[in-house]
Amino acid sequence: MITRANIQAFGGFLTGMVLPNIGAFIAWGLITALFIPTGWAPNADIAKLVGPMIVYLLPMLIGYTGGKAIAGTRGGVMGTIATMGVIVGSSIPMFIGAMILGPLGGYVIKKFDEKMEGKIPAGFEMIVNNFSIGILGMILAVAAYKTIGPAILAVNEVVRVGIEALVQANLLPLLSIFNEPAKVLFLNNAIDQGIYAPLGVQAALEQGKSIFFMVASSPGPGLGLLLAYWMFGKGVSKESAPTAIIIHFFGGIHELYFPYVLMKPKMIVAMILGGMSGILTFQAFGAGLVAFPSPGSIISFLAMTPKGGYLATLAGVAVGTAVSFVVSSFLLKLDTQEVTEEDFASSKDLMQQLKGKKTATSVTATQTVAKDINLIVFACDAGMGSSAMGASVLQEKLKKSGVDVKVMNTSVEKIPQDADLVICHESLLERAKRAAAHVEFITIKNYVAAPQYDDLVKRLSH
Known part of the structure; x- marks a missing residue:
């Protein structure tokens, strides 16, 4: 059964292949922006890095990361070999192929290792381990070169023609009708890394820049929403907006404005119109970025x-x-009704209704509360933005209270098994439980100003 949590998990897996390699994408983007003929410091010699990096380096990094997520280092090596098959067999940067072949390579070697467990004669472990990757990797690379690569190229051509039709008809702004509601349901990473980033990279290679890097990641619509709450909101939403503005606009953590939309769902209209007008302006001015802004x-x-x-x-x-x-x-x-603390908290109920779920409690009643807490883990979709911010806020509060407890952040699929307490957004609870069902959970709605932080500090101070 396909559920929204499953879609989120799939998007999170795609994100997990791209986000660890964002630094490499930025390096490529900076080299492109600086040294290509139209760049800030044109240099034909250094510009030779641009093509090989986008064609070989970046897809292979994604393939390695995807394979490693399935089967560790052996999976990463296998995923890289398989990815090479689609790279050589294509005429475009094969990011989609890497997202398919990387995990597939990891899955193949994982199943092989499971079948061979306990059956390898003593002294032959190394030769079996090495030749298994060599033989299976060769088979998968050839299959990718001959069949999977051409199939991806055919699908890519259909998508390219469709997108070009939207651009030529000036209908690209209509994507906001899909983008904005999906983002506030925490599918933003799946949209950006899974859809627009690969399209953007392909376009940037051909044209030097791409508008696809901007259609879902622009901070403009979210800034406008938060400014409106700051000037015309009431109660806690007005008071909390300035902090959210700084973190959203300058820190790039878009999740900060999601509760403000869910608190008043009609605000999604403002987000859609803001997104559409921004894209229309980008189009009119011929805007584009050289790489994905993350x-x-x-x-x-x-x-x-x-x-x-x-x-x-x-x-x-x-x-x-x-x-x-x-x-x-x-x-x-x-809307003349003042938003109280309770109203702001009720946005979690709206979120659950939008997702067709029951409301989650702050601490799950079915979990056994850990008596000794040595490791607190913040989990978010990608394990980088929101969770890092929440971990920093809690760590500072614990430090001021003299509490010595380790706090770290990670993605919901990679919660360490030695965690004693996991803090995550309530919309991610179902996925987090799959990764670590044995720990205590605290669910929050706001990574910056969750009231649960102070309660936890008091609890740990005793």
Whole structure:
């Protein structure tokens, strides 16, 4: 049965292959922005790095990461070999192929190792381990070269034609109708890394930049929403908005504005219109980025903007902000009810209703509460943005209270087995339980200002 949690988990897995390698994407983007003929410091010699990095390095890193996620280092090696098959057999950067072949390679070697466990004669372990990867890797690479690669190219051509039709008909802004609701249901990473990043990289290789890096990651619409809450909101939503603005716009953590939409679902209209107007402006000015901006902050946007493109980038962000702000302000003025702490907390109920689930409690009643807590783990979809921010906030509170407990952050699929307490967003609880059902869970709705942090500090101080 396909559930929203399963879709999130799938998107999280795709994200887990891309995000650890974002540094490499940024390195490629900076080399492109600086040294290609139209760059800031054209250098034909150094620019020779651009093609091999995008064609070979980045897909192979994704393939290795995907294989390693399935079967450790052996899976990573196997995934890389398999990925090479689709790279050689294609004429485009094979990111989609890497996302398929990397995990497939890991799965194949994992199943082989399970079958051979306890059956290898003493002294032959190394030869079996090495030749198993060599033989199976060869078979999978040849299969990828002859069949999987061409199939992916055919699908890619269909997608490319469809996207080009949208662009030529000036219908690209309509993607916001899908992007914005999906983002607030925590599918933002799946959309960015799974869909737009591969499309953007392919377009950037051909044109030097791509608008696909901007259609779902622009900080403009979220900024407009938060500014409206700051100026016209009431109660706790107004008070918390300034902090959320700084972290969202300059830190690139878009999850900060999600509760503000879920608290008043009609605000999704402002997000859609802000997103559509921003994309329309990007199109009108011929905007594009040289690489994927991660995180989606204004700093990342400007860093990935090619020479001569700053006006286009800033115009799109500004228009998206303005439209979202105007619509959000109008909707807030129509609502005279003050948002209390309880109302802000009730956004979790709205989230569960939107997802078709029952509301999760702050601490799951069925879990056994850990008596001794030595490791607290923050878990989020990708294990980098929101969870890192939450871990930092809690660590600071614990430090001020003199509590010596280790706090770390990770993705929900990689929660360490020695964790004593896991803190995650309530929408991710089901996935987190699959990874670590034996621990105590605390669910939150806001990684920055969750009231559960103070309760936990008091509990650990005694």
